[in-house]
Structure formats: structure tokens, C-alpha cells
Amino acid sequence: MSERRHFIQTLAAAGLSPALAAAAAPQAALQSAAKPQIHARRLRPGDTVALVSPANATFEREPIEIATEALQALGFKVRHGANLRARYGQFGGTDAQRAADINAMFADDSVAGIIAMTGGSGCNRIVDKLDYKTIAARPKFFGGFSDLTSLVNGIQRQTGLVTFHCPVASSEWNGYSVAAFRSLVMEGEAALLKNPPPERGDNIVPTQYRTRALRGGKARGRLVGGNLAVLSSLIGTPYAPEFRGAILFLEEINEYIYRVDRMLSTLRLAGALDQLAGVVLGHFTKCEPGDGNYGVLTLDEVFDDYFLPLNVPVYRGAQFGHVKRKLTIPVGAEAEMDADAGTIQLLKPVTV
Incomplete structure (x- = not known):
């Protein structure tokens, strides 16, 4: 018997109609216990890190220039997502564009990690549009904070990949923030x-x-x-x-x-x-x-x-x-x- 059929019969036995039980099954399957933990490889100088915009748009050129230079100063090559400069209302592109950039960078084996340009809003609109099968098969660093909370938790829950609540690319990369980031993401320390x-x-x-x-x-x-x-x-x-x-x-x-x-x-x-x-x-x-x-x-x-x-x-x-x-x-x-x-x-x- 399939897990889905068993779940439907369990709900039906509890008094839920077969139709409602069937409707509830897909979501319940997604809400199963936490998946086994998987880890990205540590980032190294010379690795390519993708800069994407899954939340708010960035309206001026200079913040993107500064964020790119900061990632380069950390030792990375930087690849801009195809829709990094896109805008749809306050968002960094349409839902499809923002999700597509993340999916493309996980699928690209030449990209070692992915970091958000900024927070803001909009990540909840795309958390169900990520390609979790590909993410699980090609684990890599993914990080950001604030509105990125939905993506770092969603990816972790759906795949088991350890993600990172960390500065976004447009954050201030001061000595303390850099040392904290390096110790976990680049040096692999149990810090x-x-x-x-x-x-x-x-x-x-x-x-x-x-x-x-x-x-x-x-x-x-x-x-x-x-x-x-x-x-x-x-x-x-x-x-x-x-x-x-x-x-x-x-x-x-x-x-x-x-x-x-x-x-x-x-x-x-x-x-x-x-x-x-x-x-x-x-x-x-x-x-x-x-x-x-x-x-x-x-x-x-x-x-x-x-x-x-x-x-x-x-x-x-x-x-x-x-x-x-x-x-x-x-x-x-x-x-x-x-x-x-x-x-x-x-x-x-x-x-x-």
C-alpha cells in the first residue's frame, strides 16, 4: 500500500471524509519529519558565487557594485543572476524570474554558492516555486537573512540541506561579520x-x-x-x-x-x-x-x-x-x- 493511500485511510478512519482526506494528503506528505541532514562543500577563494535578488528590487547601480566588490574581496568570482536588476513593483522581478535565478544557479555546477542581494519582501511568494529535487541533488551554500528566512528554512525543511542565516550581499561586511562567515562557510569550523x-x-x-x-x-x-x-x-x-x-x-x-x-x-x-x-x-x-x-x-x-x-x-x-x-x-x-x-x-x- 502506498504511503499516500495509507494516510488517506488513516484520516478516513478518524472521521474525515475520503475527499477531504485525499485533499489533505499532499500537504501532510510535505510536512513529514525533518529530512536527513546534507551539507554543502565549503566555499574557497576562486569559487564562483551567484548574486541573486529573491526579495526586494535594488533600484540603483551602486549597491550592486558595492555588493559585488565585497564578495570579490572575500575571494570569490561573482556571477550575477539573469534577473538581478529586474523589478516588478517592490520585488526584484516577477515571481517566475526570481525563482528561476535560484533554480538556475543550483543547477549550474560551475556555481559553488548562492547569496541574496538584499532582503525586504517577496520570498514567501516563491518558496513553493523552487526546484527542491535539484537542490537536494546539488547541494551548495545558500544564504541571507530577514525575508530570506522563508527560503533558508524552506530549503532546509524540504531537502535537509543546511542553509545559512547570514549577511546578505548588501550588508556591511565588517571584520566581525566576515570572521563569523569565514569560520563556518569557508574554513569548515565547528565554531x-x-x-x-x-x-x-x-x-x-x-x-x-x-x-x-x-x-x-x-x-x-x-x-x-x-x-x-x-x-x-x-x-x-x-x-x-x-x-x-x-x-x-x-x-x-x-x-x-x-x-x-x-x-x-x-x-x-x-x-x-x-x-x-x-x-x-x-x-x-x-x-x-x-x-x-x-x-x-x-x-x-x-x-x-x-x-x-x-x-x-x-x-x-x-x-x-x-x-x-x-x-x-x-x-x-x-x-x-x-x-x-x-x-x-x-x-x-x-x-x-
């Missing part, structure tokens, strides 16, 4: 992911790069997550990560606190939070009460409400999100978090 040393500047105590434990302790699990708004929008789809036993990492920007609360409630109501081994919170940049709002919950209170009842390790302030100095975080990789130390230790290299 310890941690903030820069706390800085105090002219203050008598450190005020920058601080982490703090909401609940102390250590936990092991797969790293999943990214931007909260994008991740919560994937709930109920075949492209949401498998949360069971995972370490969830989250960041956000420009959202009122009540919206952060609502998005976390989506994760809670879907049962995602109850399954976690631990939580790492990055930067929630400019997530504020909003004009004219009095007596709203603070971010501290929202995080306490959702994460403390889980009785798992949680820490806040990790150096990722919409900040200049960024960690590179491998999505789908096994790691151990230490909430008291504010660190994530990878258990093995994530590139081969």
Missing part, C-alpha cells in the same frame, strides 16, 4: 558562536554586546528560525521548520510590540513553542510601543510571558538580526546553546 567582547565606551559598565539569560542552562538541538514575522507566516505550510527538539533563534525589526506579541502567539497556538529545546533571541531593532500607546507590555514582559513557561534555556542579545555586526547561523545544524554564557556551540562542521 563557537558568541558576541564580541562587551564594550563600555565612556561608561563605567559595558553597554554593548551584552547577553542575558531569561532562564539559564544548556540545551542541544537543531538550529531553526530567523525573522519572527516571516517565520510565523510559514506556520501551517510545508516550508515551516520542524520545531520538535529544536533551538529556535529569532530577530525582528520595525514592529510594534503588540505585533511581536501576536506573532509569538501564532507560534504558541501552533504548538511550536512547546516542542523546543531552547530559545536564542537576537536583536529586536526598533520594536517599540508605537505612537499614542500607553501602558503596553514591554518586550521584557512579552518574552517572559511566552518563553519562561517553557522551562527551557533562553537568552537574549545574541549578535544577529538587523544590526551591523552579524553572526552567521547554520539553519538545520546541531548545536548546544549555553544561556548563561550567551553562546551557541556547533557540534560539528556545517560545510564539508
Whole structure:
């Protein structure tokens, strides 16, 4: 008996009509358990890295020039996607164009890795248009952050490929960001992911790069997550990560606190939070009460409400999100978090 037929009969036995059971089968098959992990080979100087635009358009020439030069400074040859400069509304081309560039670069054996030009919006529109069979057969580096959350998690869920929540090509490639990227993607290290040393500047105590434990302790699990708004929008789809036993990492920007609360409630109501081994919170940049709002919950209170009842390790302030100095975080990789130390230790290299 085929798996699909068995699933339909199981639902029918539970009281769902055969027609509804048949309709539910394809999505349920896609939402099966996490696939075995596969790894891209590490990037090396001289490799060709493709620059694609799966989210927002880039409206001026100079940002593309600077992004290209940054990737070249990392030692790569750079190939522009055919639709890198395309525009459809705010998007970097139509859905078909943006998906086609990613699919073409995975299919091209001369391309060693693929990185997004920028974030913005639009990746959810193409996550179901990627050629996952080809991606699984030809694994390679794929990275970005913010709106790329849907693609790095979707690819990981559908293929098992470890992807990367990392700077986009148009990010600031400062020394900290470059070192974090190189250690995982180019040097194949089982790295310890941690903030820069706390800085105090002219203050008598450190005020920058601080982490703090909401609940102390250590936990092991797969790293999943990214931007909260994008991740919560994937709930109920075949492209949401498998949360069971995972370490969830989250960041956000420009959202009122009540919206952060609502998005976390989506994760809670879907049962995602109850399954976690631990939580790492990055930067929630400019997530504020909003004009004219009095007596709203603070971010501290929202995080306490959702994460403390889980009785798992949680820490806040990790150096990722919409900040200049960024960690590179491998999505789908096994790691151990230490909430008291504010660190994530990878258990093995994530590139081969």
C-alpha cells in the first residue's frame, strides 16, 4: 500500500471524509519529519558565487557594485543572476524570474554558492516555486537573512540541506561579520558562536554586546528560525521548520510590540513553542510601543510571558538580526546553546 493511500485511510478512519482526506494528503506528505541532514562543500577563494535578488528590487547601480566588490574581496568570482536588476513593483522581478535565478544557479555546477542581494519582501511568494529535487541533488551554500528566512528554512525543511542565516550581499561586511562567515562557510569550523567582547565606551559598565539569560542552562538541538514575522507566516505550510527538539533563534525589526506579541502567539497556538529545546533571541531593532500607546507590555514582559513557561534555556542579545555586526547561523545544524554564557556551540562542521 502506498504511503499516500495509507494516510488517506488513516484520516478516513478518524472521521474525515475520503475527499477531504485525499485533499489533505499532499500537504501532510510535505510536512513529514525533518529530512536527513546534507551539507554543502565549503566555499574557497576562486569559487564562483551567484548574486541573486529573491526579495526586494535594488533600484540603483551602486549597491550592486558595492555588493559585488565585497564578495570579490572575500575571494570569490561573482556571477550575477539573469534577473538581478529586474523589478516588478517592490520585488526584484516577477515571481517566475526570481525563482528561476535560484533554480538556475543550483543547477549550474560551475556555481559553488548562492547569496541574496538584499532582503525586504517577496520570498514567501516563491518558496513553493523552487526546484527542491535539484537542490537536494546539488547541494551548495545558500544564504541571507530577514525575508530570506522563508527560503533558508524552506530549503532546509524540504531537502535537509543546511542553509545559512547570514549577511546578505548588501550588508556591511565588517571584520566581525566576515570572521563569523569565514569560520563556518569557508574554513569548515565547528565554531563557537558568541558576541564580541562587551564594550563600555565612556561608561563605567559595558553597554554593548551584552547577553542575558531569561532562564539559564544548556540545551542541544537543531538550529531553526530567523525573522519572527516571516517565520510565523510559514506556520501551517510545508516550508515551516520542524520545531520538535529544536533551538529556535529569532530577530525582528520595525514592529510594534503588540505585533511581536501576536506573532509569538501564532507560534504558541501552533504548538511550536512547546516542542523546543531552547530559545536564542537576537536583536529586536526598533520594536517599540508605537505612537499614542500607553501602558503596553514591554518586550521584557512579552518574552517572559511566552518563553519562561517553557522551562527551557533562553537568552537574549545574541549578535544577529538587523544590526551591523552579524553572526552567521547554520539553519538545520546541531548545536548546544549555553544561556548563561550567551553562546551557541556547533557540534560539528556545517560545510564539508
